[in-house]
Amino acid sequence: MNLLFGRSISLQLRLTVAVVLSIVLIIGDRYTSGGTFVRTTLNTLVSPVLYAANIPYELFNVGAQSLHTRDRLLDENEVLRAKQLLQSEQLQQYQFLLKENNELRALLGASARQSHNRQIAQVLSVRSNRYNHQVVINKGTIDGVSEGQAVIDELGLVGQLTHVGTTTSRVLLMTDTTHATPVRILRNDVSMVVEGIGKINLVQLAHVSHSLDIRIGDILVTSGLGSRFPEGYPVAVVTEIDRDEGLPFAKVYAEPIAQLDRIRLLVILGENSIEVSDEP
Amino acid sequence: MSRSFSFITFSVFLALIMALMPLPFSLEPFRPDWVLLVLMYWSIALPHRVNIGWAWCTGLIMDLAVGSPLGINSLTYSVCIYITVSNFQKLRNFSLWQQAMLIGLFLALYHLLQFWLNHFLLDIYFNPAYLWPALIGMLCWPWIFLLLRKYRRHFRIR
Numbered sequence: 001m002n003l004l005f006g007r008s009i010s011l012q013l014r015l016t017v018a019v020v021l022s023i024v025l026i027i028g029d030r031y032t033s034g035g036t037f038v039r040t041t042l043n044t045l046v047s048p049v050l051y052a053a054n055i056p057y058e059l060f061n062v063g064a065q066s067l068h069t070r071d072r073l074l075d076e077n078e079v080l081r082a083k084q085l086l087q088s089e090q091l092q093q094y095q096f097l098l099k100e101n102n103e104l105r106a107l108l109g110a111s112a113r114q115s116h117n118r119q120i121a122q123v124l125s126v127r128s129n130r131y132n133h134q135v136v137i138n139k140g141t142i143d144g145v146s147e148g149q150a151v152i153d154e155l156g157l158v159g160q161l162t163h164v165g166t167t168t169s170r171v172l173l174m175t176d177t178t179h180a181t182p183v184r185i186l187r188n189d190v191s192m193v194v195e196g197i198g199k200i201n202l203v204q205l206a207h208v209s210h211s212l213d214i215r216i217g218d219i220l221v222t223s224g225l226g227s228r229f230p231e232g233y234p235v236a237v238v239t240e241i242d243r244d245e246g247l248p249f250a251k252v253y254a255e256p257i258a259q260l261d262r263i264r265l266l267v268i269l270g271e272n273s274i275e276v277s278d279e280p
Numbered sequence: 281m282s283r284s285f286s287f288i289t290f291s292v293f294l295a296l297i298m299a300l301m302p303l304p305f306s307l308e309p310f311r312p313d314w315v316l317l318v319l320m321y322w323s324i325a326l327p328h329r330v331n332i333g334w335a336w337c338t339g340l341i342m343d344l345a346v347g348s349p350l351g352i353n354s355l356t357y358s359v360c361i362y363i364t365v366s367n368f369q370k371l372r373n374f375s376l377w378q379q380a381m382l383i384g385l386f387l388a389l390y391h392l393l394q395f396w397l398n399h400f401l402l403d404i405y406f407n408p409a410y411l412w413p414a415l416i417g418m419l420c421w422p423w424i425f426l427l428l429r430k431y432r433r434h435f436r437i438r
Contacts, residue, residue, distance in 0.1 A: 011366055014332040018358035021336065025351030030401065046344040049293075053300035125302035127311070129348035130410075131398045136347070163347055170347050177403050198404065261305075 040141060043165030050136055050168050054124040117270035119143060121151075123263055124168065133173040133200065134159075137266060140167040148228060150269045156234035156257035157181065157222060158266060173260055174235070175200055183235050184223040188213055191223045194235060194254065200261050203236055205252040210243050212250070220254060230269055284437040288330060291318055291431065292338060300345055309409055312417035315342055316357060316390060320383060321428045323361050326438070327368045335361035349401050356393045360386050376422045384418030 032039075121137040128134050139145050141164055151158045151171045159179060163170040174181050175196040181203075184191040190213065193206045208214065218238040224231030236254035243250045295314040303311055319338060322330035339354030346353075363386055364371060371379060391414055398404055431437075 011332065011362060015358060015362045018332050018336045019355060022339075022351040022355035022358065025340075025354065026349060026397070026401070029350035042344055042350075046341060049296060049300065049341070049345055053297050054302075057302045126300050127302065127308070127346060129346040130309075131395075131402055131404050132347060134347050 039163070040165055043163055043168065044140070047140070047165050047168045050124055050126050051138075053126050057125045119145065119268045119270065121145075121266045121268055123266060128170075132178075133176040133196065133198070133260075134162070134170045135173070135263065136168055136170055137268075138168060139268060140165045140169050142166050144270075145169060145268055150222075150229045150233075152233055152267050152269065153258045153263050153265070155259060156236075157229065158258045158260065158263060160228065161268065171266065173200075175203055175256060175260060180206070181229060181235055182223045182225040183220040185214060186219040186221050186234075187215075190214070191225060194220060201255055202239075203254050203256060205238075205254060206249075208250045208252045210245065210250050214238060214241065214250075214252060216241060219257075284326075284329070284435075287431075287435050287437045288322055288326075288334075291322075291428065292334075296338075296341065296345065299342070310412050310416050312413050312420050313387060313390070316360060316387070317383070317417055317420065317424050318428065319357065319361055320364050320386070321425060323364045324368045324371050325429070325432060327365045329438075330361075331365045332358050332361055348398070352394060352397045352401075355397065356390050359393060360390050363389075376425060379425070380418050380421040383421045384414055387414035387417045390414070 119139060121139040124136045124138055126136045128136070137151075145161060145164060147161055147164050147169075149161045151160060157174060159171050159173040159176070161169050162172045172179055173196070174194070175198065177196055177198045179196045181194045182191065183194050192208060194203045195206050197204050205214075205220075216238055220235045220238065222229040222231055222233045222235055234257045236256045238252060238254045240253040241250060242252075292315065295318040298314045299311070315338060319330065319335055322334070335357040336354045339352075339357035340350070342353040342357070343350050371382065374382065388411055391410055395404075395406060395410055399406075
């Protein structure tokens with residue numbers, strides 16, 4: 001057995017090289033965008049590992065589902081049917097309102113509202129770095145998604161895509177400390193910015209002046225400014241306002257509307273495309 | 281040679297899967313660092329084979345798999361494995377529990393380094409709960425050690 005003696009490269013030198021390479025990586029990662037070819041390739045390399053780590057959970061899920069009783073499935077079916085009926089009724093109204101809205105906009109000479117193509121993605125239950133809020137989903141460049149696209153669930157905004165690989169990508173949640181979302185208050189159209197503070201059920205509003213008209217229970221929706229998030233998706237509900245005059249700004253906290261701690265199915269909103277106005 | 285390489289790779293791969301597998305939300309903060317523990321075992325048992333190169337590459341894979349800023353795990357793994365490799369002869373002579381204690385210290389160092397780097401990049405604050413995995417890892421060490429020793433002897437990995 002050959003020991004440490006008589007080796008070609010000393011340990012200290014190896015450590016130095018490793019540390020220097022890591023620092024180069026850290027700096028490179030920090031100051032380049034994530035959509036580069038190198039990053040996509042690297043993310044693609046680990047995709048199989050992520051899928052493999054998800055297998056036990058999937059098996060458990062399949063097992064649990066096949067043990068559902070017939071009665072329970074029938075009940076669930078009933079509830080979903082009722083819900084679908086209600087929603088399809090609303091949808092009929094929606095088509096009519098959409099048409100009316102487009103006509104009114106045409107009368108006003110305003111630009112038509114934009115629609116998006118959507119994709120449904122499933123969350124892979126894989127552990128993530130505990131200092132970030134992010135989840136892995138089973139869609140990648142092969143499905144045509146790209147970095148920066150907005151992600152919502154059935155209730156509201158979830159976050160945006162980062163680290164896109166060929167078959168997997170990561171969703172940065174809006175509660176992450178590095179994430180900010182441009183929003184406006186649904187009630188009076190005042191726009192502001194919501195920032196994540198690293199808590200899964202709380203976000204903070206940045207730079208709110210003391211005199212601003214904001215109340216507990218106000219709904220915040222995406223404002224579409226910055227053109228990253230499409231306009232009008234619910235983001236959070238204001239839960240706490242602290243108007244301490246000693247501070248330069250009021251402290252306003254809000255609770256995300258999307259259920260960020262139990263997301264399973266997500267919708268990726270595609271690139272904006274102008275809606276054809278004469279749609280039936 | 282390539283045979284033992286593939287055996288070591290297999291054990292590290294299994295550790296990687298265990299490190300990524302979903303756990304109940306309440307157990308998540310206590311998950312030990314399987315990959316680092318396995319790497320530490322190999323670096324003490326076969327220091328001429330598994331050392332800083334392995335640590336760096338595995339750390340990079342870990343970074344990509346958990347989505348942390350690239351380079352953080354490679355840096356911290358390299359430092360920890362440097363410590364174990366440069367002291368492998370001393371470490372081998374300690375009893376299992378003494379070894380576990382030292383490994384616990386190295387794990388704590390790993391977590392502090394990682395916190396510090398992340399603090400620098402992500403603006404987070406220290407929470408003593410970040411050190412739970414070091415304690416749990418310390419308690420896991422004797423079993424990992426015995427299991428991997430059996431694995432190594434059975435397949436005559438050298």
